[in-house]
Amino acid sequence: MASTDTPSRNRRGTFIDTLSGLPWWFFIILLGALFLAYSFFVDETYSDIFIFLKDGVAMTIRVTLTGYALAVTIGLMTGLGRVSKNPVLYNVATIYVNIMRGIPILVNILYVAFVVTPPAINGINVLGDWLAQINLLGPENVLAVLSVRQVDFSVRGTIALAISYGAFEAEIFRAGIESIGRGQMEAARSLGMSYVQAMRYIILPQAVRRVLPPLGNDFIAMLKESSLISVLGVRDMTQLSKLYAASSFQYLKTYTLLAFMYLVMTVLLSIGVKSMERRLSTND
Amino acid sequence: MTDKSQPIIILKNVDKHFGHVKAVNNISLEVMPSEVVVVIGPSGSGKSTMLRCINHLETPTAGQIVVDGKVLSHKGKDINAIRREVGMVFQQFNLFPHLTALENVVIAQTVVRGRSKQEADRVARQQLDRVGIPEKADVYPGQLSGGQQQRVAIARALAMNPKIMLFDEPTSALDPEMIKEVLDVMMQLAEEGMTMVVVTHEMGFARNAADRIIFMNEGGIVEEATPDVFFDNPKHERTKLFLSQILH
């Protein structure tokens, strides 16, 4: 009995193992996507919604791209500050990172848009007047006459996102730089390079390869979180969906399409990040 | 430029302490141009720390260091100026993994010496030739053997036309069959009149290449002598004990 029983159970075991090892989650998502795509095709409401959301897609992409470019720039500079031996740079960078990591992005968006922007514009006006006084710029220059109303909420939202994400990117850059062995800096310095030259030619080129995948992941995260700027009334995908749903009462279809659109964008991007990760690891 | 009758390296009562650890303790040493000084001593005796003080990879806690007539002050631009005259070769090679062998030798020439790309390229190929691996110019460090990597590292230092070369256990991370190819390059350098300070456990190299051997223990210099005297007639008990351990 036992001798015939065991092999057959083993055979069933491997079959079940194979089955359960398949990427079912992917099939199920794919199936859902196909079903949705089919409904979009047959149901005209969806194409109405999509046409309404189109400008929002452009806004979402624009906010994400500019916000991200700013965030990476802030992150690189702050990351360099975080590994600096200069106490002023180190402390300024560390204060910024710790404050931003402790504030919800939504709160930061509100804060930048309504609290920081007006005095910041005043400051720019004062600067413009001063530059006019010392005759560097004309009396009616852009800086002097800029008014708070001219600074669009999409700009404020983008800056707020960049400030929040800059802190995350800074920590990614810091970790990347610190992952490069001490010997690299010592070898560069022993050849007579300055600290800045060693960073520029030896440390950063190596660190960048290591930080690209996490930076890519943050790009995806930022694409999703850009939906938060809809609280400012910025007409991104999310805001336009809210407007459409409220006026048409098509809550289910509007928000389903909205979610689907974010999902498609992020899944495509994460496939891109994965393949970049693979390419970088084979290059090592 | 460099006065052959004056020491090119002077250490005067140099201390380097890490907290309670006196890694280097009141060391005074003078090295003449073209002299080859081999430093030996047990692990933790401060050999690396002393070597790293010479090009200021470590800042001395006290004392004075003069290299090529320039006093190493605590900070400032002159440190880079001195480092460019002092080549250093590390135990772990420390090649730049994102650059080919040739680019490893080129980069500091262009960035630090301000040489044109073509000029740096020419010098780099010449140096790779000198260390015997001209055919590896376009290979990345990851695809080189340890011995080849270390020879690229030597070429990289030599391309800066240093007046002094510091070696910190350059063969300790190498498989036995690769040690010779690196020592041969160093021997050739010594014969060409390069000023060298070499920390090594290779007693054959010490005997053949050194003008002077320095024995360190617990952060200080215990004994210094010519190779013949050092190996055949050591004065101090500590030296005798160390030699008996290392020579079996």
Ligand SMILES: Nc1ncnc2c1ncn2[C@@H]1O[C@H](COP(=O)(O)OP(=O)(O)OP(=O)(O)O)[C@@H](O)[C@H]1O
């Ligand atoms: N960065 C550092 N921080 C703290 N202690 C250090 C540091 N570098 C060296 N030391 C200590 O200083 C002492 C001398 O170290 P050093 O590396 O100069 O010795 P060494 O003679 O080169 O030894 P080895 O033969 O093992 O390389 C050791 O006790 C070591 O632990």
Ligand SMILES: [Mg+2]
């Ligand atoms: Mg050592």
